[in-house]
Amino acid sequence: MEQEVLSYLVTTNGFQHSVCLEIQQRKVRPCVRSMSTFRRSPAKTSDFDQLKGSADSRTSMRLVWKSLDKMRCLRKRSTIPFLGFLITFLLFLNLYIEDGYVLEEDKRQLRESSAHPTTSERYGHTFRELTNFSGTINVTYRYLAGTPLNRKKYLTIGLSSVKRKRGNYLLETIKSIFDQSSYEELKEIVVVVHLADFDLVWCENLVQEITRKFAHHIIAGRLLVIQAPEEYYPSLDGLKRNYNDPEDRVRFRSKQNVDYAFLLNFCTNLSDFYMMLEDDVRCSRNFLTSLKKVITSREGSYWVMLEFSKLGYIGKLYHSRDLPRLAHFLLMFYQEMPCDWLLIHFRGLLAQKDVIRFKPSLFQHMGYYSSYKGAENKLKDDDFEEDSIDIPDNPPASLYTNINVFENYDATKAYSSIDEYFWGKPPSTGDFFVIVFNKSTKINKIKIITGSDDRQNDILHRGALEVGEKLVGTKKGKQCTSYITLGEFKNGHIEVQNVDHKIAFDIECVRIVVTASQKEWLIIRSISLWTTQPPSQ
Structure with a gap:
C-alpha cells in the first residue's frame, strides 16, 4: 500500500506541535504529536523545512495547500473538505491544548502576547496549565x-x-x-x-x-x-x-x-x-x-x-x-x-x-550594598531576634466572639502572625472571645496583650483566661463545655507558663471572658501560644 507521510511544525498558543499528513490511496488524515520539551528538537529534513519557526498558521496552511496541489494522487474535491477539517482541528488545538512548555523560539511570541497588563484572571488561566507540571525541568547543572x-x-x-x-x-x-x-x-x-x-x-x-x-x-x-x-x-x-x-x-x-x-x-x-x-x-x-x-x-x-x-x-x-x-x-x-x-x-x-x-x-x-548596581540597602527586620528559640507556634484554630466587631478588625487578626489586631466595641460582662483548636493540643505557655501604643486605654480592664475541653457542636459553632480558669488580666496583659503542668487534659479551647463591663473599646493586639513538643524519637 502506497503511503507518504508529510510533517511540519506549527505553533499554537505558545506551544509547538508536529502535524503530519498521512496519505494512503487518496485518503488524507491528520495526526498530531505534542513536542513539549524544554529545548527545541530539530524537525526532520523534508520539503517543509521552510516552515520552521513560522508562527503564522495561515502561512503554514498556504504551504500545505501548495504541497497538496502537487500531489496528483489527490483529487481537488477531496482536498478542500480535508483542509476545512484541518483548519478546524488546528483551531481546536489553539483553544484546548494544555501541555508542553514555552520553547526558545516561542518566547518572542510570549512577550508580545503578554504586552497587556497582567491580571489575576490571566494568572489563574496559566496556572491551570501549570497544574500538570509536577516534574523537574530538564537542565544539566x-x-x-x-x-x-x-x-x-x-x-x-x-x-x-x-x-x-x-x-x-x-x-x-x-x-x-x-x-x-x-x-x-x-x-x-x-x-x-x-x-x-x-x-x-x-x-x-x-x-x-x-x-x-x-x-x-x-x-x-x-x-x-x-x-x-x-x-x-x-x-x-x-x-x-x-x-x-x-x-x-x-x-x-x-x-x-x-x-x-x-x-x-x-x-x-x-x-x-x-x-x-x-x-x-x-x-x-x-x-x-x-x-x-x-x-x-x-x-x-x-x-x-x-x-x-x-x-x-x-x-x-x-x-x-x-x-x-x-x-x-x-x-x-x-x-x-x-x-x-x-x-x-x-x-x-x-x-x-x-x-x-x-x-x-x-x-x-545584613547586606549594606545591594546586588543591583551596588546601591545602598539598609533594610532590616525589626522582628528579628538572635536567640529566637522561644518563637510562638499558634496551632490552627477557629475563632469566635460575641463582642461587636468594628469594621474589618475581626477575631482572626488577634491570632494572626502579622501586624494586625482585633478591635471591638465596648464589651459587657459575660462577653467572650474563644479559640477552638482544630485538634486538641498540649500548651506550655499563653501570652495575651490588649491595647496598642496609640490606643493605650483600649485594653481589657477586667477579664479572665480559661482553657477548656469536651468539645461539642452547637448552632453557633463548636464550643467546649468544661473550662478551668488560669488567671486574671492585669493592666490588659496576661502570661501563664507551664500550662501543661497545671492542666491534666489536652486543651481544645482557650477563652477570654469579660468579667466587668467597660466604656472603652477593646483591642486584642496579640495572642501567642507555645505548644508542648513531643520528645524526639
Whole structure:
C-alpha cells in the first residue's frame, strides 16, 4: 500500500506541535504529536523545512495547500473538505491544548502576547496549565563543589548569588547557617548555593574560597555549589518594561527570577522542606529547631508558604513537592515582576489566602550594598531576634466572639502572625472571645496583650483566661463545655507558663471572658501560644 507521510511544525498558543499528513490511496488524515520539551528538537529534513519557526498558521496552511496541489494522487474535491477539517482541528488545538512548555523560539511570541497588563484572571488561566507540571525541568547543572547524598534530608536551604559591584556577603551567610546550628541540626540540613553569574572566572575564584573555608561541610554532603549554564536561560533582551523600571533593572530582576527557578528545580528531591534565603543574611541560633516546632504544630492544616522574615525572599518555607510548579511559574512570568511579588501570586493561586508569618523573625538582612548596581540597602527586620528559640507556634484554630466587631478588625487578626489586631466595641460582662483548636493540643505557655501604643486605654480592664475541653457542636459553632480558669488580666496583659503542668487534659479551647463591663473599646493586639513538643524519637 502506497503511503507518504508529510510533517511540519506549527505553533499554537505558545506551544509547538508536529502535524503530519498521512496519505494512503487518496485518503488524507491528520495526526498530531505534542513536542513539549524544554529545548527545541530539530524537525526532520523534508520539503517543509521552510516552515520552521513560522508562527503564522495561515502561512503554514498556504504551504500545505501548495504541497497538496502537487500531489496528483489527490483529487481537488477531496482536498478542500480535508483542509476545512484541518483548519478546524488546528483551531481546536489553539483553544484546548494544555501541555508542553514555552520553547526558545516561542518566547518572542510570549512577550508580545503578554504586552497587556497582567491580571489575576490571566494568572489563574496559566496556572491551570501549570497544574500538570509536577516534574523537574530538564537542565544539566555544573557541580562546582560537592555532590548530593542519597539520603533525603529534612530541610534544604537555597541561596542564589551573583557578583556584586560592592561587597560580598555569601561566605558570611554560609558561616552563619552552620555556626547557628547544633551538631544534631546539621545532620538534617543541606545548603545549596547557585552561583548564577555568567562570569566564570569570578565563579571559579569564589568556589575556591568556599572550598577552603567549608571543606568539612562539603565532604559531609551538607554544602553543594552548582551552576545552571547560560545556554539554558531565556532571552534577557527586549524585555517588557513594567512599572516604568529602567531597562537594566528589568533585565536584573528577570534574570533573578530565572536564577531562583533553576535553584528550586535542582532542590526538588533533596529534602522534605525548602527554605529560601538571600546571600546576605544572618540566622538566629537553632533556627531549625524553631522551624520544626512550627511545622509540627501545623500538621493536618493546609499551607503553601510559611514566612520567618518579613523581608523579600528571606525566610520563605515551602514543601519540596511544590518546588517544580514554583520553578515553572517563575520561568513563565520571569519578565513580569520581581520574584517576591511572584511568590505572593503563587501562594494565592495555591489557595493560601492569608500571610502566615511567625515572630520573632529567624533571619536578618545584613547586606549594606545591594546586588543591583551596588546601591545602598539598609533594610532590616525589626522582628528579628538572635536567640529566637522561644518563637510562638499558634496551632490552627477557629475563632469566635460575641463582642461587636468594628469594621474589618475581626477575631482572626488577634491570632494572626502579622501586624494586625482585633478591635471591638465596648464589651459587657459575660462577653467572650474563644479559640477552638482544630485538634486538641498540649500548651506550655499563653501570652495575651490588649491595647496598642496609640490606643493605650483600649485594653481589657477586667477579664479572665480559661482553657477548656469536651468539645461539642452547637448552632453557633463548636464550643467546649468544661473550662478551668488560669488567671486574671492585669493592666490588659496576661502570661501563664507551664500550662501543661497545671492542666491534666489536652486543651481544645482557650477563652477570654469579660468579667466587668467597660466604656472603652477593646483591642486584642496579640495572642501567642507555645505548644508542648513531643520528645524526639
